[in-house]
Amino acid sequence: MKSIKRLFKKLKYLIIILPFIGLVIFLPAVARAADIGNCSDYAWAEKFGYISFSGAGATPDYGVTVASAGLTGYAWSEKTGWINFDDAGDLYAVTNDGAGNLSGYGWSEKIGYISFDDTSANNFYQVLIDGSGNFSGYAWSEKLGYINMNDVGALYGVTTTWLPITAPTVTTQEPTDKATTTVTAHGNITNTGGATVTTRGFKYGLTQTDTWDAHEDGSFNTGAFSLPITGLTKGTTYYVRSYAINSQGTGYGAYVQFTTTIQSDEIIFRRDVILDKDVILR
Structure with a gap:
């Protein structure tokens, strides 16, 4: 009889804490979903193929948003996994000067840093967002090579609903x-x-x-x-x-x-x- 009482007592505590366990389990997905906003479509890397900047499905757990300060959220590729644009302790972040000129670094556990800083003499590889919300230029990774943001024949090209600030x-x-x-x-x-x-x-x-x-x-x-x-x-x-x-x-x-x-x-x-x-x- 005592053992049965102890069992019911344990079940009571389990029922109380189960909702909190579920909340902790689902917190990461909720945090990522909150970052989904206004990027869509795909970038392209010759070595890894398409990289999606938009969420998938009705309740996606990835997607990239653009603000005047920079990029947030996660891009996704089957070969690279998550590519994180959120700043974690100032170790990396892709920033925006408000005019659509991007710089800084994204991060993927499988491939490491992805650079948005253009080191070419003529700024050929700089990633920009134009007045229509279209990305252009190239990001760079040692493992991926160049990542093309441009729309070529409507096959791919990252777009956003965010528009840069321009002169009046x-x-x-x-x-x-x-x-x-x-x-x-x-x-x-x-x-x-x-x-x-x-x-x-x-x-x-x-x-x-x-x-x-x-x-x-x-x-x-x-x-x-x-x-x-x-x-x-x-x-x-x-x-x-x-x-x-x-x-x-x-x-x-x-x-x-x-x-x-x-x-x-x-x-x-x-x-x-x-x-x-x-x-x-x-």
């Missing part, structure tokens, strides 16, 4: 309110480049050079803007173009030409008007 896109419109020493310049931010525009304004000069500047600082989105330009010289031709700045750089519009006015009492009429070679009016 702006256009320049015809100035208005032209006077002897002032005009109103007009521009339009058509794309912020994925980051807040902190400065917008106009560059202008007597030629297509940025001699002078009129701008405003703040936090700006897409849309039209205008600023007065003062201190001009009457009766003079200028060239003006719009610009906008975000964390990635400066975007410029095209130059537009305008001429300031002169006062009506300064218009000089010639008294001598040549009608033909024989007749002169005075």
Whole structure:
């Protein structure tokens, strides 16, 4: 009877701790699943074949995500196993400069480090993400050789829904309110480049050079803007173009030409008007 009681007591404790055991067992898979995001398709290595950057199935346990800081998650190949892009104690990590230029190292237990650092003289092997989310370039491993990220004939090519931050896109419109020493310049931010525009304004000069500047600082989105330009010289031709700045750089519009006015009492009429070679009016 006592032995039966002891058995039930052990079973009671087992029932209590079983859920915690299951939680511990499944924690790694849950952590990897949380990394799945916005990469898809395949890279290619001549020695090992396809390397998948996307998750498989409804609840995949691998997949690579891209953020402005770098790559996270796991790629997968039958021959290489997991390729980890998560930083573990600063030993390795593939970083992103925010503009889609990747550098650093991934890691696989079977093949070791996979380098995203380009050591060629002309940056031929650098891995980049373009404005459409397409990977290009080559990673490198001593055991794998070059790993091609480019899409060749739609057979493979890694893509992502993450888009790099770029300089803003702006256009320049015809100035208005032209006077002897002032005009109103007009521009339009058509794309912020994925980051807040902190400065917008106009560059202008007597030629297509940025001699002078009129701008405003703040936090700006897409849309039209205008600023007065003062201190001009009457009766003079200028060239003006719009610009906008975000964390990635400066975007410029095209130059537009305008001429300031002169006062009506300064218009000089010639008294001598040549009608033909024989007749002169005075």
